[in-house]
Amino acid sequence: MFEQFKTKAVGVGAEVHRFATCAEAVGFIFGFLQNEGVTDAPGARAVWADSPILDGSAAATLPRHPGLGFEVTRELAAQARIGISQVDWAVADTGSLVQDQSAIEQRLVSSLPSIHVALLPTGNILAGKVALFTKINPSTSRYIAFITGPSRTADIERVLTIGVHGPERLIIVCVDELGGVNQ
Amino acid sequence: MNKEFKASITRAVNDANLTGALGKFSEAYKVNRVKAYEGIDFEELRGRIAEIKSDAACDLDRLAVTFKEKAEALGAKVFHTKSPQEVKDYIMKVAREGGVKTVVKSKSMATEEIHLNRHLLDNGISVAETDLGEWIIQLAGQTPSHMVMPAIHMTKEEVADLFSKEVEERLSTDIPRLVKVARNELRPKFLAADLGISGGNIAVAETGSIVLVTNEGNARLVTTLPRIHIALVGVEKLVEEFASVAPILEALPRSATAQLLTSYVSIISGPTPNDDGSMKELHIILMDNRRTEMAKDPKFKQALQCIRCGSCLNVCPIFRLVGGHVFGDIYTGGIGTILTAWFDELKKSEDIQGLCIQCGNCTQVCPGKIDIPELIMEIRRRLVLEKGQPLLQKAIFGVVNNRKLFHSMLRAASVAAKPFSSGKFIRHLPLFLAELTDGRSLPAIAEKPFRDQIAQLKQPKLKEKAVFYAGCLIDFAYPEMGLALVKLLNKAGIEVVFPEEQTCCGAPALYNGAYEVAAHNAVDNIKALLQEDATYVVSACPTCTVALVHEFGKTLEAVGQTEWLPEAKALAAKTVDLSTLVKKLVSEGRLSFKEGEDLGKVTYHDSCHLKRTLKVFEEPRELLQQAGYQVAEMFECDMCCGMGGSYSMKLPEISAPILQKKLKNIKETGAPVVAMDCPGCVMQIRGGFDQDAAPIRVQHSVELLVERLKD
Numbered sequence: 001m002f003e004q005f006k007t008k009a010v011g012v013g014a015e016v017h018r019f020a021t022c023a024e025a026v027g028f029i030f031g032f033l034q035n036e037g038v039t040d041a042p043g044a045r046a047v048w049a050d051s052p053i054l055d056g057s058a059a060a061t062l063p064r065h066p067g068l069g070f071e072v073t074r075e076l077a078a079q080a081r082i083g084i085s086q087v088d089w090a091v092a093d094t095g096s097l098v099q100d101q102s103a104i105e106q107r108l109v110s111s112l113p114s115i116h117v118a119l120l121p122t123g124n125i126l127a128g129k130v131a132l133f134t135k136i137n138p139s140t141s142r143y144i145a146f147i148t149g150p151s152r153t154a155d156i157e158r159v160l161t162i163g164v165h166g167p168e169r170l171i172i173v174c175v176d177e178l179g180g181v182n183q
Numbered sequence: 184m185n186k187e188f189k190a191s192i193t194r195a196v197n198d199a200n201l202t203g204a205l206g207k208f209s210e211a212y213k214v215n216r217v218k219a220y221e222g223i224d225f226e227e228l229r230g231r232i233a234e235i236k237s238d239a240a241c242d243l244d245r246l247a248v249t250f251k252e253k254a255e256a257l258g259a260k261v262f263h264t265k266s267p268q269e270v271k272d273y274i275m276k277v278a279r280e281g282g283v284k285t286v287v288k289s290k291s292m293a294t295e296e297i298h299l300n301r302h303l304l305d306n307g308i309s310v311a312e313t314d315l316g317e318w319i320i321q322l323a324g325q326t327p328s329h330m331v332m333p334a335i336h337m338t339k340e341e342v343a344d345l346f347s348k349e350v351e352e353r354l355s356t357d358i359p360r361l362v363k364v365a366r367n368e369l370r371p372k373f374l375a376a377d378l379g380i381s382g383g384n385i386a387v388a389e390t391g392s393i394v395l396v397t398n399e400g401n402a403r404l405v406t407t408l409p410r411i412h413i414a415l416v417g418v419e420k421l422v423e424e425f426a427s428v429a430p431i432l433e434a435l436p437r438s439a440t441a442q443l444l445t446s447y448v449s450i451i452s453g454p455t456p457n458d459d460g461s462m463k464e465l466h467i468i469l470m471d472n473r474r475t476e477m478a479k480d481p482k483f484k485q486a487l488q489c490i491r492c493g494s495c496l497n498v499c500p501i502f503r504l505v506g507g508h509v510f511g512d513i514y515t516g517g518i519g520t521i522l523t524a525w526f527d528e529l530k531k532s533e534d535i536q537g538l539c540i541q542c543g544n545c546t547q548v549c550p551g552k553i554d555i556p557e558l559i560m561e562i563r564r565r566l567v568l569e570k571g572q573p574l575l576q577k578a579i580f581g582v583v584n585n586r587k588l589f590h591s592m593l594r595a596a597s598v599a600a601k602p603f604s605s606g607k608f609i610r611h612l613p614l615f616l617a618e619l620t621d622g623r624s625l626p627a628i629a630e631k632p633f634r635d636q637i638a639q640l641k642q643p644k645l646k647e648k649a650v651f652y653a654g655c656l657i658d659f660a661y662p663e664m665g666l667a668l669v670k671l672l673n674k675a676g677i678e679v680v681f682p683e684e685q686t687c688c689g690a691p692a693l694y695n696g697a698y699e700v701a702a703h704n705a706v707d708n709i710k711a712l713l714q715e716d717a718t719y720v721v722s723a724c725p726t727c728t729v730a731l732v733h734e735f736g737k738t739l740e741a742v743g744q745t746e747w748l749p750e751a752k753a754l755a756a757k758t759v760d761l762s763t764l765v766k767k768l769v770s771e772g773r774l775s776f777k778e779g780e781d782l783g784k785v786t787y788h789d790s791c792h793l794k795r796t797l798k799v800f801e802e803p804r805e806l807l808q809q810a811g812y813q814v815a816e817m818f819e820c821d822m823c824c825g826m827g828g829s830y831s832m833k834l835p836e837i838s839a840p841i842l843q844k845k846l847k848n849i850k851e852t853g854a855p856v857v858a859m860d861c862p863g864c865v866m867q868i869r870g871g872f873d874q875d876a877a878p879i880r881v882q883h884s885v886e887l888l889v890e891r892l893k894d
Contacts, residue, residue: 142257147447148447159339164362165366166447
């Protein structure tokens with residue numbers, strides 16, 4: 001399932017990584033912030049929205065990084081270069097991520113910054129829409145968001161161009177240790 | 184056709200940017216769409232979607248009530264109205280009460296339908312379209328030319344000019360850079376807007392949800408950042424159950440842009456908190472604007488199965504030449520013609536319905552299973568009922584309705600018409616006798632029509648009989664095709680009977696909305712063709728075959744002459760196209776071809792009616808191979824040649840470039856022969872090569888096959 005998901009997600013322009021443990025995934029993210037030059041300056045910050053991974057054991061060992069904040073407002077998200085969140089599900093046959101984004105912070109970090117880093121429990125990769133529709137429920141989730149690759153347009157001369165209004169990069173970080181329905 | 188409309192067509196076909204961009208897109212789309220649907224049973228999927236949407240269309244009012252109940256229980260406000268004016272008033276009321284000064288919009292055809300932007304601007308509210316294509320045309324002061332790709336008619340140079348003015352800086356034509364400019368310009372507008380207006384791709388009654396499908400991410404911002412969100416949704420977007428979202432999402436992106444899924448899908452069920460902790464004000468407007476009226480119309484109800492993917496535009500040979508603006512300023516292409524006739528008015532569709540050449544490409548790809556060509560025919564029929572037949576057409580069909588007069592005029596044409604175009608009455612005859620057109624020579628009328636030749640022909644007395652329905656073109660222009668058919672069937676032990684009273688199949692009248700004339704033709708032919716006791720009624724013209732098999736019954740039903748339906752059915756059951764019959768005879772060992780000679784390459788052109796209505800495309804190819812040819816497929820082998828009966832006479836400016844494309848595709852195969860099963864296509868393509876002077880033989884399959892009969 002992971003391999004199919006990865007192929008499809010990469011096919012639509014996402015970057016996919018997989019780690020066994022939360023600690024490794026968090027380590028990757030901090031390395032990524034470093035490489036991307038995240039610092040405490042407008043346009044160079046990162047925002048991390050409330051995520052289950054932050055409640056676990058990994059949170060205790062979370063290092064500090066200048067420019068990375070856990071408070072999310074529209075101003076902070078609009079100023080950030082990187083947004084980090086944890087999604088609920090993925091769909092293998094289209095390479096999509098799916099998340100209950102009823103909390104506005106989840107939408108702000110995944111739509112305003114130019115890079116979105118999405119954590120995903122590897123065990124929650126589902127085969128297709130049929131399986132997905134048994135998991136999502138609009139009566140309990142007011143804003144269900146599907147994200148498939150980065151923001152794109154082909155409105156000028158049909159030339160595919162990445163990053164119009166949403167992120168121009170989507171980095172998917174699959175974490176086995178986060179469990180999921182398939183484990 | 185009015186002059187302004189004709190002028191808009193001429194402008195469009197001569198706009199190299201437009202035809203270049205659309206042509207390239209449509210060619211690539213076809214291939215990519217197939218790829219996107221790999222592993223999916225499209226027929227099964229569209230069957231499900233058609234059922235879901237059709238069930239919903241039967242019950243729009245109830246679904247609207249349920250939707251309102253559910254969405255309001257979640258805290259949304261739902262306004263259900265028939266009137267576009269009330270939609271505008273409601274939006275203005277929300278705007279006034281909410282102190283709205285600026286609006287950001289994501290793409291919504293329903294807002295285009297009611298000209299909402301103009302209304303907001305007139306009331307002092309600033310509006311920014313945020314879909315890149317929509318923003319481009321907003322800056323240009325234009326209207327969308329495609330439902331999914333609104334600015335497909337514009338070049339990067341034009342966009343660079345527009346954006347340069349907007350940002351007061353000279354910009355290059357680098358597309359990623361232009362996209363970045365749009366992002367930077369629109370971002371502050373998103374952050375500052377008081378109100379976000381979106382459309383809705385699906386509205387789910389069961390859960391009160393609306394579903395938004397986008398690629399750019401603008402709908403996410405429109406529904407997230409402003410404190411008020413209004414979704415304007417046509418009631419035809421309603422479905423009963425949440426589970427119905429999945430199949431529609433499966434098809435919509437694949438059919439629209441050949442994507443497996445768009446970058447973003449949002450399912451919104453009730454308001455969510457804003458970032459300052461307040462609750463968002465969510466208004467959902469369910470707009471009717473004649474949709475329930477449409478649902479009550481037995482013919483047009485199926486148009487509500489549309490999911491607005493635009494695939495009917497993408498595969499249309501006419502749309503890719505003329506683009507959307509010719510169709511008017513809102514809904515474009517095949518489905519757009521139908522929606523315009525209803526949401527605007529029937530009269531508005533008077534000219535644009537004539538653009539449809541009835542090739543049927545759209546019926547193959549429509550995920551809602553809508554028979555768009557048939558609905559366009561129905562528009563024609565109603566226009567004729569409402570306004571009467573145009574005088575010239577009336578005169579023509581008056582002649583066609585009288586077989587003896589019609590045939591004697593055709594005979595007169597063969598004698599009198601040299602030079603061909605000068606005879607006065609000749610031009611008033613339908614089809615192949617009408618005006619000469621550019622880029623194609625017309626055939627001379629045969630000196631001796633087929634009906635006279637077969638009368639003198641000595642056929643062996645054989646037990647099995649087939650009635651031959653010749654149709655006007657074979658009878659009066661290409662009798663040699665008829666003679667070839669007789670020879671083939673005789674060889675297989677079948678005697679050919681030609682009832683003299685057979686007449687025009689009625690297709691020209693039918694395709695012009697003159698159903699009464701077509702019904703008259705149908706009855707004459709039914710009487711003539713059923714009087715003989717024969718195993719088959721065979722035709723070598725797919726349009727005639729379709730008339731005999733499908734249209735007679737439908738036409739008689741439409742005009743209420745149901746007493747003829749049993750006979751129409753009996754005729755339909757006996758009727759077969761030439762290739763299918765010959766293939767059968769070969770399989771039964773009753774016919775065989777000379778062996779051991781390699782005849783080289785032939786390319787095969789699929790005629791619209793044969794391929795898409797009769798679903799015959801393998802048989803002629805197999806026969807040509809059995810006769811010793813190698814079939815070299817041309818690009819877009821089943822794309823219309825531009826003939827379309829009288830279409831090529833009415834709209835030569837469209838027909839000619841379609842023909843040119845066909846000629847090019849034929850030439851590129853390197854085959855010295857092109858075969859086809861339709862005398863109309865032969866007339867079009869042979870005429871094209873005659874002017875083009877290319878040494879390519881254009882033949883009806885029957886002529887190629889008869890040359891290869893074993894002695």
